[in-house]
Amino acid sequence: MVKIPIHGSPHFDVREFVDKATWNALGVAAAWLVDPAIVRVCDLLRELSDAPVTVNNWHYAKRGQHIYRSSGFRSKFDSTGAAYSQHRCGRAADVKVAGFSPYLVLQLIERNADDFALAGLTTMENIEFTKTWVHLDVRPKVENLHPENGFLIVNP
Numbered sequence: 001m002v003k004i005p006i007h008g009s010p011h012f013d014v015r016e017f018v019d020k021a022t023w024n025a026l027g028v029a030a031a032w033l034v035d036p037a038i039v040r041v042c043d044l045l046r047e048l049s050d051a052p053v054t055v056n057n058w059h060y061a062k063r064g065q066h067i068y069r070s071s072g073f074r075s076k077f078d079s080t081g082a083a084y085s086q087h088r089c090g091r092a093a094d095v096k097v098a099g100f101s102p103y104l105v106l107q108l109i110e111r112n113a114d115d116f117a118l119a120g121l122t123t124m125e126n127i128e129f130t131k132t133w134v135h136l137d138v139r140p141k142v143e144n145l146h147p148e149n150g151f152l153i154v155n156p
Contacts (some may be wrong), residue, residue, distance in 0.1 A: 004028060007036040011046045017093065018060035023059075027102040033073045034090040037120030037138040043091055044119045045136075048112055049107070052098040068096070071133070082156070086123070092137035094130070102127040105134045113150065123152040130156075 006014040015023050017039070017135040018030040037106045054068060061067045069092040070080040086092035096140075097105050106127055107118050123146075125135030146152045 006031045006034060007039045007044075009039050009043050011043055011053070012039060012055070013059070015089075016057070018054045019056065019069050019073070019078060020058050021073065021077060022073065022075050030073075033075075035120075035138055038091055038093050038136065039074075040119040041092055041116060041121045041138060042095060043110070044112075044115060045095060045097065047101060048108055048115075049105070051100060054096045054098075055093045068094075071095070086137040086139050089139075091139055092135060094133040094135050096133050102130055102132070102134045109134075109151075121151060122146060123154060126153050126155050139151050 002009070002011060004014045006012050011022050014028060017034045022033065024032050034078055042053055042055065053074045056068045056070070057065070058067050058069045070078050070087070072087065072092075073090040074077055074080055074085065076088070081125050095105070100108070108123070109121070109124070120138040121136055122141050123137045123139050127134060
């Protein structure tokens with residue numbers, strides 16, 4: 001399925017991390033807007049879950065399937081989410097894992113916390129607020145904001 005890999009990913013296409021307008025404006029160069037660490041985190045999730053992981057699917061969704069357009073990088077023209085979201089920096093992805101609830105994804109990440117931290121994961125959104133996806137991001141760790149161990153859990 002990967003036609004235009006992003007940052008060497010064996011699983012993801014550039015278009016899965018950017019919206020259609022950004023893709024149309026930049027093409028393959030849109031990869032410059034996406035932090036390689038968030039791609040590594042999504043690759044690891046795909047490998048450990050052994051299930052398809054969706055960020056954006058606007059370029060391949062079939063009729064009747066929900067279309068995700070703003071689950072990766074969000075340009076200044078995209079009104080989705082907060083103004084200072086990590087999505088705006090290309091450091092976040094709202095992932096949907098086939099056959100997994102957000103709770104099961106969280107359990108998988110917790111069981112493999114060291115590997116996810118090594119890949120760059122620093123922060124997740126509280127799954128009480130994200131009933132159908134899991135927000136993952138690779139924002140820089142900030143002393144006294146991030147816990148010494150584990151991941152920062154933020155509320156929207």
